[in-house]
Amino acid sequence: MKKLLLVILVIAGVIGLSVMGRSTKSSEPEAVQSFTVIEQPIESTVLASGRLRYGDEFQVRSEVNARVIELAVDEGDVVKQGQLLIRLDQENFEIEVSNQKTNVALRRNDIERAQLRIESLQIQLERQNKLFEQGAAQATTLEDMKNQIAQAQVDFTMQKLLLEQSADALNQAQKRLAKTIIKAPVDGLVSALDIKRGELAVSGGADISLMTLVDPSVIFSEIDVDEADIGNVTLGLPVRVFAVAYLDQQLEGTVSKIATSARNVPGKNSLVFPVEVVVTDSDKVILRPGMSTRAEIINRSENSWPLVPIEAIQEQTEGNDVSFQVFVVNGGVVSSRTVELGVQDDRYQAIKKGITAGEQVVTGPYRILRGLTDGDIVTTVELSDE
Known part of the structure; x- marks a missing residue:
C-alpha cells in the first residue's frame, strides 16, 4: 500500500512539473x-571557374620540310594579313624548280622534233604519190610512208602529254618553293612562337605548330559548368567574370557558346560542360590568356x-x-x-x-x-x- 502511494505521488509530481513548464513557456x-x-x-547564379583565352586562334604550320633561316616576328607582336612571319631554307626547292624547268624545255624540244618529223614525212608522201601516179613508185612504198606518219603523230601526242606532266611538276615545285615564305593568314597577335631559327620545320602534322595567331580584339573565359547546373545556363545570359589577378574588379560577360556534350575533368567527381563567355568590357584591366577566372552566370526570373x-x-x-x-x-x-x-x-x-x-x-x-x-x-x- 505504501509503495502504491509512492508511485502515485511520483506520477503527480511529473504531471505537475509538465504543467508548470507549459505555464512558464506560455507566460x-x-x-x-x-x-x-x-x-x-529572384536572381540565381551558377558558379564556375575557368581560364581566359583570346578570340579566334590560327595555328601557323609549315607545308614543307625545311630549316628556319629567318624569324621575322617575336611573341607578342601584332601582325597584318600577308606580313612575312618565317622564311625557310629555299636551296633544295630552287634546285627542284630549276630541274623541272629543264625538263619542260626538253619536252618542248621533243615536241618540236616530232612536229618536224611529221611535216617531213608528209612531204615525202606527197612526192611518192606523184611518182605512183606516174607509175614510178610502188603502192607498198606509199603504205609504208603512211604508217611512218601515223607513228610520228602518236609520238607527237605522247610528247605533248609528257610536256603537260612536266609543266605540272614544275608548277608543284614552284608552289613548294613559295611555301618556304610563310606569311600571316590574318591580322592578329603572335601569342605563341614554337620554333627557333635553325630548327627544322616539319609538314604534315596537325599538332606541329610554328606559331599561334589570335584575335586580340575579343577575349573569352572558358569555364566548366557542373552537369547539375547546366540546365540553368542558356545562351545570352549575363555573366560576372573575375580574373584571379583582379578579384576586386568585376568584368561583364555574356554566355556565347555551350558545349553539346559533357567531359571529365581531373579533380572533379562529376561531369562538366564547357561554356564560353565573351568578356564585353575587357579594357578595364590588362587581361592575358591563361589567367584563371571565376564566373557567376546570372539567371534572373521573369516572374x-x-x-x-x-x-x-x-x-x-x-x-x-x-x-x-x-x-x-x-x-x-x-x-x-x-x-x-x-x-x-x-x-x-x-x-x-x-x-x-x-x-x-x-x-x-x-x-x-x-x-x-x-x-x-x-x-x-x-x-x-x-
Whole structure:
C-alpha cells in the first residue's frame, strides 16, 4: 500500500512539473527574428571557374620540310594579313624548280622534233604519190610512208602529254618553293612562337605548330559548368567574370557558346560542360590568356515570387518523403506552413506555393526555430530586406 502511494505521488509530481513548464513557456514568450515576405523577381547564379583565352586562334604550320633561316616576328607582336612571319631554307626547292624547268624545255624540244618529223614525212608522201601516179613508185612504198606518219603523230601526242606532266611538276615545285615564305593568314597577335631559327620545320602534322595567331580584339573565359547546373545556363545570359589577378574588379560577360556534350575533368567527381563567355568590357584591366577566372552566370526570373530568407526554410523527412515548411507569425502566435520551393539565390528562397507577400515568417535563432511548434507564443524582432 505504501509503495502504491509512492508511485502515485511520483506520477503527480511529473504531471505537475509538465504543467508548470507549459505555464512558464506560455507566460514567457520566446524572442525570435522574423521577416516580412517580399515579392519580386529572384536572381540565381551558377558558379564556375575557368581560364581566359583570346578570340579566334590560327595555328601557323609549315607545308614543307625545311630549316628556319629567318624569324621575322617575336611573341607578342601584332601582325597584318600577308606580313612575312618565317622564311625557310629555299636551296633544295630552287634546285627542284630549276630541274623541272629543264625538263619542260626538253619536252618542248621533243615536241618540236616530232612536229618536224611529221611535216617531213608528209612531204615525202606527197612526192611518192606523184611518182605512183606516174607509175614510178610502188603502192607498198606509199603504205609504208603512211604508217611512218601515223607513228610520228602518236609520238607527237605522247610528247605533248609528257610536256603537260612536266609543266605540272614544275608548277608543284614552284608552289613548294613559295611555301618556304610563310606569311600571316590574318591580322592578329603572335601569342605563341614554337620554333627557333635553325630548327627544322616539319609538314604534315596537325599538332606541329610554328606559331599561334589570335584575335586580340575579343577575349573569352572558358569555364566548366557542373552537369547539375547546366540546365540553368542558356545562351545570352549575363555573366560576372573575375580574373584571379583582379578579384576586386568585376568584368561583364555574356554566355556565347555551350558545349553539346559533357567531359571529365581531373579533380572533379562529376561531369562538366564547357561554356564560353565573351568578356564585353575587357579594357578595364590588362587581361592575358591563361589567367584563371571565376564566373557567376546570372539567371534572373521573369516572374515575381514570394521570397523568404533561406534560413527560414525547415526540411521535414518522413520515410522517403521530404517536405519543406516555414513558421508563420500571426498575432504573436506561430503556425507551421508547408511550402513548395522554387529557385534561390545566395540569400533568398523563392516560394511557388504556400505563402504570400506580406506574411511574417520566423528566421531564427536556429536553436529556437528548430524547437517551435504550432501555437507557440513569440515576440518578434523584424529583419530588414536590405
